[in-house]
Amino acid sequence: MLDLNDVALFVHVVRYGSFAQAARLLGMPANTLSRRVQQLEDQVGTRLLQRSTRKLTLTQAGQAFHDRCSSAVEGLMEAGQQLISGSQEPSGTVRVAAMADFFDFFPMQWVADFLATHPKVRLDFVLSDARCDLIAERIDIAFRGGILQDSGYVGRQLLEARHDQMVASPAYLDRRGMPVTLEALAEHDAVSFTQPGHLTTWRLKGPGSAEHDVRIASRFTGNTAQALRKATLAGLGITLLPITIVAPDLHAGRLVPVLPDYYRTGYGLHVLYPSRQHLPLAVSAFIELIMERLGRQGFTARD
Incomplete structure (x- = not known):
């Protein structure tokens, strides 16, 4: 035995x-x-x-x-x-692995609220775009975007594959006008991820799921979503970004949708953890916080 x-x-x-x-x-x-x-x-x-x-x-x-x-x-x-x-209070350290720009769309205030609610819990974040080995690196929770590969870990979808939305600042649109057709985008400036040349190609889906390739001149390019978001807020052009990144700016009126009937299919967000059962209370509580806060913004995956 x-x-x-x-x-x-x-x-x-x-x-x-x-x-x-x-x-x-x-x-x-x-x-x-x-x-x-x-x-x-x-x-x-x-x-x-x-x-x-x-x-x-x-x-x-x-x-x-x-x-x-x-x-x-x-x-x-x-x-x-x-x-x-003698209590059911979450406690201990929760080691969290996430993409490098995780806190660009996950407000730090959510973390502060969680720690204030659970004073016996400590959060240890490991931020990197490299995929980690949960067991070797002692990770309790890992967040991953894109298509979830079969890794042997337990996976739960937090965000469905949402649309990437074209947006611009009110100041830019006041200056250049709101495009009303895809063809009109050719008269505008793009804020986009770096591509060869000065033209950006966006493959968009429209009514009836028809696909359209749109080419638009880029006046500003960068390699992070937050750089593009900030350039768009500064009025440098129209960008195409995941709705989860621009949603707070849309809600606040800092950005407005451009041709909302046209979009690009993005990727979802998953949470992974090593064990199938008996998650530590602190881990379960943190996952519940994420689901609750994302749910307030209407972004959680449907069960």
């Missing part, structure tokens, strides 16, 4: 990425921890971890074993912590 204590120690080692780090947090010698995991490997009859001087890597069998048992171990730990504390 497996020693469940050894299984729990194995889960901790995977979560913290090394025997040394896990041993420090568990308050036990690293060599003892290593011996207990080796004892577990002897019991199951296969190697679970590949060890090197630099890092630990799960074997295929180790990954499968971890996927099956980690949620149960976390659930038992959470239950024990709740019994000890």
